[in-house]
Amino acid sequence: MNKESLGKTMVVGVVVIGLVAAAVAFKGTENSTDHSSGTMRGMNDSMSDTTSSPSGIQETNKVSYKGFDVEQPKIRVKKGTTVTWTNEDSAKHDVTPTTETEEFKTSKLFGKGETYSVTFNTVGTYSYYCSPHPYMKGTVEVVES
Ligand SMILES: [Cu+2]
Structure with a gap:
């Protein structure tokens, strides 16, 4: 091997090492990006699970007004059910159907x-609210029995 070809071999070798190093570095960044976005996705999933999975509809025929709030704002009952609202506040409330x-x-x-x-x-x-406190509101969903 003469000097010139040795030089070329070394240049090729350096370039190859450089490419491999660059590839490893790139792979490394790619992986770490994947990891962090994967973690983010996981976190978002678990967060949306806790907020969106419960429909918020309760199968009950009892509604309490408490602390100027409707404790069971969305209820579902079968046709023929009697729904009872109970006032647990000192203030007076009413039940005003939207229609x-x-x-x-x-x-x-x-x-x-x-x-x-x-x-x-x-x-x-059926939607309703409390006329003195219109922010107190709820719905009664009546389904086939
Ligand atoms: Cu009220």
Whole structure:
């Protein structure tokens, strides 16, 4: 091997080593990017699971007004069920349907420990609120029995 070809071999060798090093470095960045985005995805998944998986609809016929809040804002009942609202606050509340029907009418204001009951015989979703505190609101979903 003469000097010239030895030189060429060394240059080729250096270039190859350089390429391999660059490839390893690139692979390394790629991997670490994958890892971090994978972790992020995992975190987002678990976060959205805890916030979105419960439908928030409760199968109950009892609604409590407590702390100026509707404790069961979304309920689902079978046709023919009587739903009872109970006021646990010192302040008076009412039940005001967004759209009154023959079955679902606005209650009078009722005080602590008092109740209001409505029997739902017609399938549908009924929205209501408390007229003195319109931010207190909920829905009653009536399904086929
Ligand atoms: Cu109220």
